[in-house]
Amino acid sequence: MTPRQTRPRRTFICGWACTQRWALHKRFYVATSRQLKRLESVSRSPIYSHFSETVTGSSVIRAYGRHSAFVVMSDIKVDENQKSYYPGIVSNRWLGVRIEFIGNCMVLFAALFAVTGKENLNPGLVGLSVSYALQVTMSLNWMVRMTSELESNIVAVERVKEYSETKTEAPWEVEDKKPSPEWPAEGNVEFHDYSVRYREGLDLVLKNLSLSVKGGEKIGIVGRTGAGKSSMTLCLFRLLEAAAGEITIDGVKISELGLHDLRSRLTIIPQEPVLFSGTLKMNLDPFEKYSDEELWSALQQSHLHKFVSNQPAKLELECSEGGENLSVGQRQLVCLARALLRKTRILILDEATAAVDLETDDLIQSTIRTQFEDCTVFTIAHRLNTILDYTRVLVLDKGQIAEFDTPANLLSQKGIFYGMAKDAGLTQ
Structure with a gap:
């Protein structure tokens, strides 16, 4: 080469x-x-x-x-x-x-x-x-x-x-499963061997809950931290989907309904009041379904009438982001007025008075007793004295029903509820 x-x-x-x-x-x-x-x-x-x-x-x-x-x-x-x-x-x-x-x-x-x-x-x-x-x-x-x-x-x-690829929520509306316009007419709520977890692989936060609540009953929900109180209310809105069992409202399985049809028929007053940047009127009635007279009536019943009427802008009062220009109590009363406008048959209070003073707490409780007298009310109680006159009290412990009876019977049984009432100084 x-x-x-x-x-x-x-x-x-x-x-x-x-x-x-x-x-x-x-x-x-x-x-x-x-x-x-x-x-x-x-x-x-x-x-x-x-x-x-x-x-x-x-x-x-x-x-x-x-x-x-x-x-x-x-x-x-x-x-x-x-x-x-x-x-x-x-x-x-x-x-x-x-x-x-x-x-x-x-x-x-x-x-x-x-x-x-x-x-x-x-x-x-x-x-x-x-x-x-x-x-x-x-x-x-x-x-x-x-x-x-x-x-x-x-x-x-x-x-x-x-x-x-994350699993999405259920459909917003299911055409062949739409409830009647009057639903729920009575407000009967039933849990049938209901269990739920926050996501796959985690332990159950609610385990085999079975209970029946008749329309118009006032149910107080109590328990130690982590007992599953808030999880139970989230299940009613299907923010958490069932791992087993079923929830029915007036005989209708909520798992078969569209999320909009379900959530629009329930009302919740959250622990932390939610307000948006805009006018007070927009926060009370974002979809413009109600007249000014109805808005003023709701403000009157929620004890905000005097405050709003003293403002130069009245219903056009500008709310800053998160309602920072209002006190915590006033924000909670705005949420109460919003609930009064919707006036659904089922009302959920997720420790709604935990962050307000005793006077505002009394105002909210008195309004709920008078204006929601014929509605089914679920209240996660922060102060036990607010639920002593309720129809029944549900005591949760580690995601299970520990006690479920009238307040008087639970106090006489001297169980978990009695211990909580004793710690709060409500009984000897």
Whole structure:
């Protein structure tokens, strides 16, 4: 084989070896950088969340002198993030050094083959081969980095894909299962061996609940923290779907109804009052279903008439975001007025008076007793004295029914409810 034939063969073998080495580095680097990017993205979110929480609660942090503790927490989260961010930078440099080394090797061999050749070569051909070899370093680097960037950034698409595959809520409306316009006419609520969990794989928060509530009954729900009180009310709105059993309202299985048809026939006064930026009228009647006379009547019954009538804008009073320009008690009374306007047959109070003073609590309770006299009321009780005149009291313990009877009978039995009443100073 002549020297002229040997040189291309040697050049090809050298290029092939460098290419294989480049491919090997690419395989290691892309897989590593992708996983490091995934870890860095996961550990970055807590930093932003903690910073946002710190800014929001800065006044409380200053009041309790917890500056150093929050700084330490922030440092810990940043350090955790750097555990994956710094190796990503190191791997980048690792790749850069080796890719440049491979490219320089190709330049070196191209120059050596040109110099050691036994016959004269065209200077232009030598210059062309060396100049192209010089560009290999940049091209290899660019190819690997673009491949790595693509696979690293696809991590964000993986998250979007995960959200897109998340199980959605039930249909908003089911045409062949729409209830009658008068439903629920009586307000009878029944739980049949009902169990629920917050998501697959978790323990049951309610276990085999079976109870029957007649229309117009006032039911107080009590229990220790974590007993399942709020979970029970969430099930009525199907914010949690049943793991087993069924809930029926006036004989209709709520699992067969559309969510809009179900939730529009129930009313809840939440523990934390929810108001939106806009006028008071919009907060009371967002869908403009009621007249001004009905709105004023609701304000009168919720003891807000005097406050609103003294405002220059009256019903057009601007509410700031979250109702910050109103007191907590006034916000809770606005929610009560909203419930009075809807006046459904089933009312749920999720510790609605937990954050208000005793006077506002008395106002809300007196209004509920008079205006919702013929409605079925479920009350998660924060103050036991508010439910002592209720029809029955449901005591939950670890997601199960521990006691369910009239307040007088439960006090005479000296069980869990009696112990809670004794702790509250309502009995000797």
